[in-house]
Every structure is written in structure tokens, then in C-alpha cells.
Amino acid sequence: MTARIEFSVRLVAGKQRHRLDRRHARMYTPDETLRAERAIAAACREAMAEAGIQPLPFGPHEPVILTVDAYRPLPESRPKSVRSEPDTYKPDADNEAKLVMDALNGLVWADDAQVVDLHVVKHPRVRGQAERMDISIAPGWSGRKDETEEM
Template sequence: MSDPITISLQGAPQGKGRARAFVRGGHVGHYTPQKTRSYESMIFGAAVDAMGGRPPFDEPVQVTLRAIFPVPASWSERKRQKAIVGEIKPAKRPDLDNVVKTWTDAMNGVVFVDDAQIVWMSLEKRYGPAALVVCTVQPIGGAQ
């Protein structure tokens, strides 16, 4: 079994944007919004760096993802401290499942061969002193 990989990306967590449709020449096409493509590109680059030339995992993996949101500047110091210690949770957009989808799609072919290999996940949204996403992928072995 291989060592786990941890990828960190500074900045506010972003969710996967919905595919947009357009009509051109009587044909319907779809595209991913630019904001989503840019964020996935940043994740991809961080994943390539974290892998350090290692091949992608080709076995079942577990993913642990922590999305840390900035505390709103307008909040009082008391409320800010409650948020940082976890007493107040960021029950707001983006949805956690959309954040995870962005990350797993961006790591396809880099950290693991395919996101179908993910058999277990641990996810968290919380406030922190700085916006950040930390994702750890660990092979867990076992039959495929």
C-alpha cells in the first residue's frame, strides 16, 4: 500500500458549476463555466505537485476533504471566535457535494485513475482564520 497524498489549496472553496447549454447551427452543445474550469485547473496543478511524479493510485481509495471558509469580516469578534472553534458552521453555498465533485473531477487521472475508485469519504465544511481546502487521498487496498 502506498503513502497517502495531501493536497492543499489556498482560497475560498468553490463548488462545481452546472454545465451550460447553447445552440449553434441547430445543434445543442454544453460547456463547463470558466470559473469552474479555472478552479479545477488550480486543483489539478496542486495535485500534480503533490504526486511528485508518482503514478496515480490504481486501487480503492478513501478521501478526506476539509473545506475551510473565511469568517465574514462583518461579524463581531465574539461571533468570529465561535466560528473558528466550530460552534458556528457555514451552512451556506457552495454545497459540500459540489465542492467534492470539483475536487474529485480535477484529481481524475492524476491522483487516482478514476474517481470510481473512491470507496469511502469524510467531508467537512467549517470556518477558519483563512480560506483553504485540504484533501487527503489514501489507498486502502482490497479487491476491486
């Protein structure tokens, strides 16, 4: 069984849409998205190396559970009386998840279709809190008989 992988990245971003380069008639991924994907992949590689986990620890059809916890600071422009507020702003939770899943393709799993259980939590924005995403990857339910009896 594959071990759990946990790491943090000091950014909160969402997957942006592909853009059209009209001069060359081709689609491209925005630089901001590429930088965020590289930062997530680098943090994951470092966590895997520290834990002694080889690349692609999950087999091609092995189910995976992915949890993304996003933390962002309260903007300085908010009144001092406001100490925290729900994070109902961009990026959307599904775009945050897509960014993480695409960044980990070919590193943790062969294809992000292996993610069978996805949790994305945008925690309340708190004054002075550092911007970060805590990412956790764990083996998913395999459907074996002994696992169904435990439930």
C-alpha cells in the same frame, strides 16, 4: 502499497452545473469550475512530485479514501461579537467533493468511482481565517483476508 497524498489549495469552490451555449447548441463547463479544477490538479501534481509519487499511483480498481476539509473566513459583514459560525452556506459539501474528484481524474486515479470512502468537512467559519481546502488521499480497504482479521 501507495503512499498517502496530502496537499492544500487556497480556494473553496463547488462543482457547478454544465451550461448550455444556445448559439452552438452544446454544453460547456463554466470557467470558474475549470480554473478551480486546474488549481486543485496543479497543487496535487506539486505534492506528488515533492513526495516522489508518479501520476496514477492507484491502479484502475484500487480503492481510495478521500478526505476534504474546507475552511472559509467569517464574512466582514458579520457583527464583531460573532467570532465563528457553522459553514452552512454554498457551496454544498457534495459539490466540493465532486469538484475535487473530477480534478483528480486521470492524475491520482483512473476514475472517481474508485473513491470508496469519502469525508467532506466544512469547518466553522472563523474571522480572519484563510480560505482553503486540505485534501488527503489514501489507499482504501482492499478486502484482503489479513485486513479483515485486524478489524
